[in-house]
Amino acid sequence: MRGARRVLRLWHRCFGIGAGLWLLLLAVTGCAITFYDELDRWLNPDWRHIAQPWTDAPQLDAALANAARRLPAFTPRLIDLPDAPSHSILIVGSLARPGEGPRPAQLFADPRNGHVLGWREGGRLAFDRHHVMDTLYALHMDLMLGETMAWFLGLVALAWVLDHLPAIILAIPRLGKWRTAFQVQGRGFNLRRLFDLHRAPGVWAFPITLTLAITGLCLSWQEEMRSLVSLASPVSERLHYSLPPMSGASHAVPIDPILQQMGVQGRRIDMIQLLPHQGLYAFRAHDPRDLDGMGRLWLYVRQQDGRAAGARHDNGVSAGDHFFAWQYPLHSGKAFGLAGRIAIFCAGIATVLTAITGILLFMFRVDGRRRSREKG
Secondary structure, eight states, X not given: OHHHHHHHHHHHHHXXXXXXXXXXXXXXXXXXXXXXXXXXXXXXXXXXXXXXXXXXXXXHHHHHHHHHHHOTTEEEEEEEOOSSTTBOEEEEEEEOOTTSOOEEEEEEEOTTXXXXXXXXXXXXXXXXXXXXXXXXXXXXXXXXXXXXXXXHHHHHHHXXXXXXXXXXXXXXXXXXXXXXXXXXXXXXSOHHHHHHHHHHHHHHTHHHHHHHHHHHHHHHSHHHHHHHHTTTSOOXXXXXXXXXXXXXXXXXXXXXXXXXXXXXXXXXXXXXXXXXXXXEEEEEEOOTTOSSSSOOEEEEEETTTOOEEEEEETTOSSHHHHHHHTHHHHHHSGGGHHHXXXXXXXXXXXXXXXXXXXXXXXXXXXXXXXXXXXXX
16 A cells, blocks of 8 residues: 555656646636636726727627728637627737738727727737736647647646546545645644645645646647547537638628627627638527537528528537537636636636645755755
């Protein structure tokens, strides 16, 4: 038994040495972006809010036209409609730069008249009020280093999943004293108290951090996990992923009349994805089946004539589809509303504390061994 615990302790220590700093960075950025929209609106009221609330349909065609005049190199991809009468329109797309590849960009417009309120370029490290939340989000996704780093962070997530079992076994050495694993004992700053500060937060947050690790793995290694899950249950994709490119250019009908018709049908639209290569608009509508408060019912409309072209809910039809539909809602906490997001934030704080105290414990042990060698 002691030999097994020694192996588990070695694994846990190696995991901490190899992944501790990465986990710390992911936890810090994850805590911040748990409340991304709230913080971004607080930091940028001139972009994210309008002076007079607007309850009529937002003027999306005017916003796109003004965006084209303001930023001729900007290509819109997604329109996020206002969540409240005082909120602005968010248009997400890419910005072409001479001699560079396209860079992600966001543009904000007034829903009353489509007037451009401001815009920002993503993909660069900046911590001013206009860019800090976008920077933290990008750091959390892939440290702004692209697909290779995203794959590496998936590897960190996999190691984190595996580490949960040794961690809980080491935290509770004897079942008769399981309560001590939840407590912080000792006074002052000593090794005993430091160990408890390392152990207790991890034990309290264990179910949530395990969920974060598993969902983080699925979100980082999407193709690999879909291939794995498809061995047990079919996994389908959103319709536009399988549609062929449209041959030739065609005139796109305005969006505003289609949006108004959706409203007449009782559809509450959350956002609209522009798919010019397939000749489609994808209206994402709120639906009782949604798991995270975001519009997950995709209603496809032909850009050429405004006619319906198909529909699909992100929940899909199979167990595999349902499994992947749950990943982002669980990872963000949005599956359980505000309470879920607070729980994710608290688990992030616990992970930060666990990572920092783990690094300090390792440093204490290294320093102790150095002193022992000097005395010997």
